[in-house]
Amino acid sequence: MKKFMLVGNCQTGPISSLMSLSKTFSETYDIVPFSLIHTVDKTTLSDISLIKKVDLIISQQLYNEQFGIFNTKVLSEICKKENVQLIILSNPFFKGYYPFAIHLHNIDPQKQKVPISQDGIIFYSYHKKLTVEQACTLWTKISSSTVTRDFATKTCASSLKEFVQRERHEPSTEVVLRYFLKNYRSKKLMHSLNHPTNILYKEIVQTYMRSLGINEEIPIPKNELQGNVSYPIMDAVRHALRLTHACDDAFTVFGIKKDLLSYAEYLYDFYKNNTEIFKLNVHRCTTTIDTISEIESSL
Structure with missing residues (x-):
């Protein structure tokens, strides 16, 4: 079994849950537990051995230096050196529905x-x-x-302008961005500023599955x-x-x-x-x- 790790905020939990619904993915990858990025201690943020232990990292865009080796630019360089596949996660944050x-x-x-x-x-x-x-x-x-x-x-x-600027640099996040721009009026895509609905989570996960060569349809859970x-x-x-x-x-x-x-x-x-x-x-x-x-x- 290959090993993968999810790096990011509270959105990584639902993403992991949806990924586990894919039989193909579950039979190929074991998840390596990793805390929410804002709760990780400084020692862990400098431990390169964590990256060496996995075959795949799916990470949100993290450009603050406080995230150490999980800063996206640093992480990208390490993954290339260690031959670890890196997929950059879309990180939906939208004030349109909730301007106040x-x-x-x-x-x-x-x-x-x-x-x-x-x-x-x-x-x-x-x-x-x-x-x-x-x-x-x-x-x-x-x-x-x-x-x-x-x-x-x-x-x-x-x-929306900020969303475009944040997401357009990565092929995988750009797919999610296009979906969001097309559907945010006709479908409720966010529960709050940074909590997507199941509809958007499915699109996010489906996009990354396709980039891994997995075309299996992910069901939308009944409960949000x-x-x-x-x-x-x-x-x-x-x-x-x-x-x-x-x-x-x-x-x-x-x-x-x-x-x-x-x-x-x-x-x-x-x-x-x-x-x-x-x-x-x-x-x-x-x-x-x-x-x-x-x-x-x-x-």
Whole structure:
């Protein structure tokens, strides 16, 4: 049996699950366990022997120097030298559906029971000392505002441009990019900023299977592989982007569906009990805070 390793963020888990559904792939490769890249210690990030142990590495694009030998440029050179096949993974990140979403830092989702990806309007409302009810009212107003339509259109165009620039350099990622550009209006392809739906995951995995000479059709699982965290798409965004796919109106947090009020109460409790984390992220989210403030003043 050949050995392969997946290198990347939380998207690698669902990708591994779908790959295991291929009989041909499972009979050819054994997976070598590897932690999510942002949790790997510095010693591991310099251990070339890990690369020498495998025949295939499937890695997301990682260009930050903090990733050591798994920095994509460094990894590519090592793989060539060690005769290890390297496939670069598509790394979907799309703000088009969720223009007000934010990613918080210094959060451990498993320990603190809160997702990294959160709604920026609720975050803004807490920062401005609005009540939970006022936060919900603001969210509802913004969700149907014509100003939001204009902002959503610009955000989508900017996010797609970044997607193109990030994915167009590799033949395998370019295939996924073309699929995304063609289908994001007619099919829901993202649950949140960086959690693809099963439809997109299947396309990603199918693309890499083909590059390995495996043409086996991968079935789409009934349950969403990353549907445990999912957000509604605002009415203004649906109209602005001319989306034709079905959209869930609920917030889903670790598999539990919440209405707007319950979701806002949930985040307010977290912010109240984690004031230092909240203050740190206020400084990181100034652009989103300023944007929401401008939209609020125009309502």
